[in-house]
Amino acid sequence: MKQQLNLFFLALGFFSRIPMPAWIEYSPENLNRASRYFTLVGWLLGGLVALVFIAADYLFSNSISLWLAMAFSLLLTGAFHEDGLADTADGFGGAFMREKKLSIMKDSRIGTYGATALVMALLGKYVLLIENTQIALSILIAYALSRAVAASLAFDMRYVAEQDGSKSKPLANNQSKTDLIILLTTCLPVFFLLHWQQALLIIATLIVIRYAAKYYFQKQIGGYTGDCLGAAQQTSELVIYALLVVAIL
Template identity: 55%
Template sequence: MAEENTLTLTQRIKYQWELFALALSFFSRIPIPASTPYSEERMNRAGRYFSLVGLLLGALCGVSYVLLELVFPATVSIFLTMAFSLMLTGAFHEDGLTDMADGVGGGMTLERRLTIMKDSRIGTYGASALVMVLLGKWLFLNELSSVTSILCILVVSYGLSRAVAASLIYDMPYVSDLDTSKSKPLASKQTLGELVFLMVIGVFPALWFGLEIALALLVLAFIFRFFFKKWLLARLGGFTGDCLGAGQQLMELLIYLFFIAMFN
């Protein structure tokens, strides 16, 4: 924060853009300028833009679906959009989900769970979780495609789910090895302002569906966050980067289910 407080207005605007670029490069395969400055402090501060990155990724996937639907049926368009999403993000969050499922499912002690989560190989728990999540997305989006705009749904779900996942950094301890973890720059706590910014940006697109829907989604997000946080503390004593990925995937599915219930 010290670096940010000493900048002029023009420098602050450039600094915020550079933070967004770092967040974008961390969560996607979208290239950013090679000259973008990097430091662990900047990467940590870039966390405020994770929900905004989600909105961008959701918009790109939503537009791809709209274009694909001009040529293919909805079922095929959703499948191809999901494939595009995986390529766009490098299956970053899905990887976290599989690692967490393997670790929590296969480890009997905290040390064993963390060790399994660091193993790049996928086990039965991880494979099962990955198949169920991908199948769930395809089924839920197919249900929604007949009643509402998939583009809007993707923007809302991608943004809010990442906001909820990233918000766990605010008040949970980091339990992985800071010297070897790829998520080391994210291990520091967020400021309250960054947390509020995350959630406001994450829930804002839901206003497309009306204020009541947006507020209901915000309540749902806090309920999920409360129980997911409680579960992580009981099983791991805190969070790892894999847990954030898993939280994003589960919250995304929950948002789809919420909209299915609303439009049913």
């Protein structure tokens, strides 16, 4: 049990700025195994953001409360996935050669493609959520399932970045089937939160998104990087919000 808690807290520390207990034992191998809990961490982070929205909604309008929740989310995660989206957009949009794309993605500066993608993603989240009648529930679901989609790509794709400083370097090893089963099984609470037909629609769409992302990344750079996983998470999150607007209305 202690080992599993250790893996969970490593996953939580990887995805958030929440301080970790002092007894946590870090190693690249442990972080590699911690990928099994990325969906579970998504439920926790989504729950925290949803709680901020609910609390703020007692004092402010929906629009202000949602803005506060989104700001809290960026602080909570350190804009981890948003950074990946921006870097991926810059790399894929700014070059034709694979090596040049990877070089641009490594650059910490943001370009036109990245800034545009980031603005549109944040604006898209706001618009799609403010049109939803169940904002807190949508945040909770999207945070969990989108991270499952992103993490699942590491199970059957080749890691292509060679830089030691890459955000997904410790996750580049092959995860076990057990890790994948746990990652996907922890998506099942969505069937208790939504009508089974709505949940099934979202799961089926995310499977399509997952394989579309895999095909796109393979075509662009022959595999994935940590930035690609961030882009997949952000894209999946937006798709979930769009589906939930239709499903919950």
